[in-house]
Amino acid sequence: MTLDTYHHGNLKEALIFAGLEILSEKGIEGLSLRNVAKRIGVSHTAPYNHFRDKQDLLAAISAAGHEQFHQILLTTFEEFKGKPSELITEIAWVYLQFAMQNPDKFKLMFSGALEDEQKHPDFEEITQKTISLFEEIIVYCQNKGSLEGGNVAKIAIKLWSTVHGFTTLMLENQFPPEYLKEKDIKELLRSLIASYGLSDFI
Amino acid sequence: MTLDTYHHGNLKEALIFAGLEILSEKGIEGLSLRNVAKRIGVSHTAPYNHFRDKQDLLAAISAAGHEQFHQILLTTFEEFKGKPSELITEIAWVYLQFAMQNPDKFKLMFSGALEDEQKHPDFEEITQKTISLFEEIIVYCQNKGSLEGGNVAKIAIKLWSTVHGFTTLMLENQFPPEYLKEKDIKELLRSLIASYGLSDFI
């Protein structure tokens, strides 16, 4: 109606940000195109000027989540470079924490709401960047002697599978209560990945 | 209209079966209450006589999937009791295969489309049965010396996390292509869980 709703300027970024808000407030079920449009006071068809369809908006929101996730991992890497024997455990710990603190964001990022990911280059790029960071951390730990040697891809698959599996099973409440009674979760995580050859200890 | 659509008899089972069909044909996105009702020629409100809401139908469909999954695991256990050193690998292999062959069924079963699972006793029961089977297999392998000793719950968490993580990451195409170029997947799975102390080999 009035001019300030017109030519919003950075409508695209506003839509992504609103999407992240709705995601944490109402979950992935409550995230609709009409919802995010209404939140920033724009017609429900306006998003189509910036996104091909809902999938395209979801990919952008997911990519924003991956940017945040990558930043957290990078910070943890820098922080624990001096303690290589604790580094992998710490990475696993922030992985789990990110998922528990942002459950719906994490689900959107990793569980396949995105069907044709290759169609969204921004998403592909940040995802590849995180995988490269994972590999960098693995090689760093190998050189410091706190992780078994050998093929990096194979160790990446092992560690990532273990941590991701534990995280998703925790997130979806699949573990029976008696599995989690014993110790604190961080200690459990540490023992999970201890099998992968932490040769020297603290 | 005519009498044969009336008093369908076993409408509840028919709805669950139709749901499983739609799930494998059109995926989880294409599974709606109106959809499954239409498939068996009943009004779109008829399901409400047998299910509280859509969640309740989804829980029943998921439970049916878990029944099938449990049967597969049980068969594999019986089949490989004579080869304890291969048993865990074989269980992991059918776990992965079930997921790859029934992707949307697997996602419905494990990724949290069900929110309040404790409200669905059938679902809870079959899920607990499968976990008990897992534990039974672990203890069997421990006694045969093909798996490390120690707390069963902890080993269950380890193995399940690894296999489930690998499976979901495979399912969602999260691994970059170069991770999977090397060898065949079953060999990769075997090496993934080899760290968990397969003391004697074939």
Add this chain to the structure above:
DNA sequence: ACCTGAACACCGTTCAAGT
């Protein structure tokens, strides 16, 4: 007890129209 049809408040998407 079990099923139907109208009704309501939501969706994603397309399209002609406005600036």
Add this chain to the structure above:
DNA sequence: ACCTGAACACCGTTCAAGT
């Protein structure tokens, strides 16, 4: 180039009504 509003085909859910 960017935004709007009507329109269409779908949803889940409720409710009065039928047998």
